[in-house]
Amino acid sequence: MRYGTLISAAMLGIATPAAAQEESLPDAARAMIDAAMETGDAEGVAAVVAAARTAFPDNATEIDAIWTDYQAEQARLAAAEAAAQEEVIRTAGLFENWSGQGQIGGFQASGNTDEIGISAALELKREGIDWEHRLRLAGDYRRTDGVTSREQILARYEPRFQINERLFAYGLTQFERNTQQGFSARYVASGGIGYKLVDSGNMDLSIKAGPAYRVTEFVDGGTSSRLAGLIGLDFDWQISDSIKLTQDANSTVETGGEALLIVDGSNTSLSAVTGVEASIIDSLTARLSWTVEYDSNPPAGAVSTDTVTRFSLIYGF
The missing domain is CATH 2.40.160.40 (monomeric porin ompg)
Structure with missing residues (x-):
């Protein structure tokens, strides 16, 4: 009866509890990535993310999402800094810069x-x-x-x-x-x-x-x-x-x-x-x-x- 139920669930497209949800990235791994991001070293963050992918291949999707969000945030910060620097240059007085x-x-x-x-x-x-x-x-x-x-x-x-x-x-x-x-x-x-x-x-x-x-x-x-x-x-x-x-x-x-x-x-x-x-x-x-x-x-x-x-x-x- 048990096997028949599982087969029936699979045929009906109903996921079993084990397959319904991928296990989350361990807290220690996430803390390691967060600590690298706080340093502001982009190369260091990339190295830690690469190590996390190797150590936790089952969580590659979640790790990739973290990396994508990080890159987007860094690009936004860089664009904001460039715009601020350009504004400083454009508004500088004759004897400045x-x-x-x-x-x-x-x-x-x-x-x-x-x-x-x-x-x-x-x-x-x-x-x-x-x-x-x-x-x-x-x-x-x-x-x-x-x-x-x-x-x-x-x-x-x-x-x-x-x-x-x-x-x-x-x-x-x-x-x-x-x-x-x-x-x-x-x-x-x-x-x-x-x-x-x-x-x-x-x-x-x-x-x-x-x-x-x-x-x-x-x-x-x-x-x-x-x-x-x-x-x-x-x-x-x-x-x-x-x-x-x-x-x-x-x-x-x-x-x-x-x-x-x-x-x-x-x-x-x-x-x-x-x-x-x-x-x-x-x-x-x-x-x-x-x-x-x-x-x-x-x-x-x-x-x-x-x-x-x-x-x-x-x-x-």
Whole structure:
């Protein structure tokens, strides 16, 4: 009678009590998954869920449902955070959301010569949704035996508009003073198109090009105004995560390169900077850089090429 009843129930589509309900996931397993979720480590949660599937194959449906709900909640939180960050950027004031670094270096010598020199620079960057603003101020000053032997000032502002992930439009205004190269002031205005050739986690390479207009005021009082073409290159390469300095501090080594070429009918100018940086503490970095400045047609009494090697400390903020 018992077997006949079971067969009849099965034929009628009536589930037996044993098959009617799958056993729930054990409380200990559920507690283990909940604990992993509370850590906020998505990879850890995935590993625990995978282990639970292996240990409790009969509860795979319930485990999959927990995992699906978790992923949906994480996606919702990420979207909310991204929207909040975007709102902060869109509503930021003119003097907000700037980051950058300041650097300073110098030397003093006495004996056969009485010499003092200082090098300072400030770089600022502000990144928005589509716009990016870059500002650079730099200066070198050297005085030997009471005579100024080097006086150089640079001020550059460059806004960029990101057209897509790699293509951007730029504008550039620049002021220079370099009495050693024979000019007391040089102004450049340019605009054009740029492209990110490499955009990876440890290497970035971008180029830009466009027409330019340059006005030069020479030390002897002469002035020239010319149309020109501008070609620029920005390069950053993080070689390794860390190195060890003599004081056993963990450091990050990074090389950076920047080149700016301006061509006109009378004079071609090239400025190229390559540097190596090693962080000392969280915000303090040591930098060794090498600068080449070239003018194809310098004023009388000036040479075409200047090179400067600098060692300086950088504070990031």
